[in-house]
Amino acid sequence: MIFFKKTKKSFSYNIKKVELLFFSLVIFFLFLSKSTFAENKLLMITADYCIYCQIWEKEIGKIYPKTEISKSFPLERIELDEYLFDNDINDTNNYETKITPTFVFYKGDIEIGRITGYSSAEMFWWQVDEILDRD
Numbered sequence: 001m002i003f004f005k006k007t008k009k010s011f012s013y014n015i016k017k018v019e020l021l022f023f024s025l026v027i028f029f030l031f032l033s034k035s036t037f038a039e040n041k042l043l044m045i046t047a048d049y050c051i052y053c054q055i056w057e058k059e060i061g062k063i064y065p066k067t068e069i070s071k072s073f074p075l076e077r078i079e080l081d082e083y084l085f086d087n088d089i090n091d092t093n094n095y096e097t098k099i100t101p102t103f104v105f106y107k108g109d110i111e112i113g114r115i116t117g118y119s120s121a122e123m124f125w126w127q128v129d130e131i132l133d134r135d
Helices: 008-035 051-061 068-072 080-086 121-134
Strands: 041-046 075-079 102-107 110-116
Touching: 041 051, 051 121, 075 080, 110 121
Parallel strands: 041 075
Antiparallel strands: 041 102, 102 110
16 A cells, blocks of 8 residues: 655645544544443542642552552543543533542443542542442
């Protein structure tokens, strides 16, 4: 498959094909990432400027991937500002928060629990246990 030929007309035409293919793939992957909840996960809604998010990252963020809980609920981070900017208020994935950090536990596409804010590692793990025990 040759995308680039020597003539200006065909070169321009083939560049447009490549751009169209690229944008189609980007849209496909964005749709796929926002619309599928195939597995369990722990969604962390965070912000760069959030001091409590930074403390959580230092105290728990580094060790979370090594825990047993992370095997069942892998961590996925979403930047609050990017989410609010990129999504409509009526979006089906509206996480209904403007507080960071917020941790939302999902089993499939069902929310099973939520932790809003962060005060200490001990309190975080206690809240995680409460959410997972009641499920």
